Amino acid sequence: MEKSVGEKLKECRTGRQWSQQELAERLHVTRQAVSNWERDKTLPDVYMIKEIAAVFDMTLDEYMENTRQAEVKMPKLPGTLTAATVAEILLYLIIGGITGKLMAELVVGMVIVCVFCQMFVHLYISNSVKSGNFSMLAGYDSKVEYRVEEVKKALIQIDMHNSCSAFGAVLLLGICGFLESGLGEFITICVLLSYCLDLTLAICFINYQSIERIMVREKDQKTAKAGYISLCWYLGWVFVWLGATIAKFELESIENNSKESLGYLGWIFLFLLVATTELFYEQRRAKKEVEAGRKYKAGKAFWISSLLVAGIMLGMLFY
Numbered sequence: 001m002e003k004s005v006g007e008k009l010k011e012c013r014t015g016r017q018w019s020q021q022e023l024a025e026r027l028h029v030t031r032q033a034v035s036n037w038e039r040d041k042t043l044p045d046v047y048m049i050k051e052i053a054a055v056f057d058m059t060l061d062e063y064m065e066n067t068r069q070a071e072v073k074m075p076k077l078p079g080t081l082t083a084a085t086v087a088e089i090l091l092y093l094i095i096g097g098i099t100g101k102l103m104a105e106l107v108v109g110m111v112i113v114c115v116f117c118q119m120f121v122h123l124y125i126s127n128s129v130k131s132g133n134f135s136m137l138a139g140y141d142s143k144v145e146y147r148v149e150e151v152k153k154a155l156i157q158i159d160m161h162n163s164c165s166a167f168g169a170v171l172l173l174g175i176c177g178f179l180e181s182g183l184g185e186f187i188t189i190c191v192l193l194s195y196c197l198d199l200t201l202a203i204c205f206i207n208y209q210s211i212e213r214i215m216v217r218e219k220d221q222k223t224a225k226a227g228y229i230s231l232c233w234y235l236g237w238v239f240v241w242l243g244a245t246i247a248k249f250e251l252e253s254i255e256n257n258s259k260e261s262l263g264y265l266g267w268i269f270l271f272l273l274v275a276t277t278e279l280f281y282e283q284r285r286a287k288k289e290v291e292a293g294r295k296y297k298a299g300k301a302f303w304i305s306s307l308l309v310a311g312i313m314l315g316m317l318f319y
Contacts, residue, residue: 005049006040008063012056013038026055026145054216057148072152074129074159078122081163085114085170092174099178106177109192110170117199118166125159128152139207145216154210161202169195189246193239200235204228223287226296230282233302237275237309244313267316271309278305 003011013023013034020038024031027048036042044052053063089110096102124136129152134140172191176184208228215221245264248254254261282302289296 004040005043006038009034009052010038012052012058012063016056023055027051051216054147055145057150072129072149072156074126074156078159078163079126081167082114082119082122085118085167088167088170088174089114092177096177101177103177106173106188109188110173113166113169113173113192113195117195118163121162122159125155129155144220146214147216150210150213154206154214157206158203161206162199165195165198165202189250193243193246196242197239200239204232204235219290223290226286226290227283229296229298230279230286230302233282233306234275234279237271241271241309241313244317248317263319264316267312267319271312271316274305274308274312278302278309 013020018026020034021031024034027034029048033042033044037044049063050060053060056063089107092110093102093107128134128137132148132152134146134151135142169191173188176188176191178184179187208225211221211224215224245268249261278301282298285299286296
């Protein structure tokens with residue numbers, strides 16, 4: 001026998017172990033309204049039914065037809081690729097040791113990509129998907145309503161991309177160890193920069209494309225999209241600064257840990273201070289603009305900080 005709207009609502013609510021008051025707060029209605037819906041005394045409108053379905057991480061069709069898609073689970077491929085990346089490093093250690101081509105700096109780079117970027121990200125995402133706890137994710141806001149299953153899908157997509165990218169990066173780094181000294185060092189730098197850029201862009205792109213699917217409320221969606229302007233500005237400057245720093249160190253043959261190299265720590269600190277302050281300021285301003293019903297646009301502070309960052313970078317280059 002087909003269940004009524006009220007029976008479906010009560011079943012979903014009790015399945016989550018929520019009280020009527022807790023559900024009412026999530027839907028921004030009164031407890032009496034929820035009580036009336038569950039007793040079929042009144043019916044929620046079409047818009048509210050859509051909101052109810054979203055709160056329970058269901059599509060409108062799933063809620064109305066009393067069906068549910070299979071739970072999102074972690075695929076095996078990221079874990080397999082992580083193990084394969086470890087095997088690549090071991091293989092390079094063996095062959096490099098036999099041929100005398102083993103380079104300590106190259107091994108360090110391979111380990112950083114594999115352990116700190118690939119393995120750590122995989123373990124963290126895997127745990128988040130299995131537990132449904134996303135509180136440690138950058139940008140997560142406990143005040144925002146999320147569709148849990150869609151968040152899991154986005155995380156898995158990021159993990160899949162990172163696993164493939166890290167596997168390829170470590171493979172290329174291993175090949176660099178058998179090239180001529182100058183050429184190998186140049187390609188190594190290019191591979192590491194490309195990997196970092198690819199991972200950063202992939203995370204930003206996947207997150208941006210998933211905003212409307214992940215966030216329930218339209219206001220939260222608009223706030224997240226507005227915040228991407230300052231975020232992309234910040235990441236762009238970080239990579240420009242990184243590229244300029246590497247170019248200066250290579251062209252002027254500045255040795256790591258030398259007095260001259262340590263002098264650049266002040267420039268780095270100044271750059272991060274200005275750029276990070278501007279990022280947080282613009283993120284906060286974007287949220288206020290959306291809450292006030294206005295469209296976010298870059299203000300004077302945005303352009304002034306851009307000039308300051310450019311000036312700091314030029315100062316570092318000609319220091």
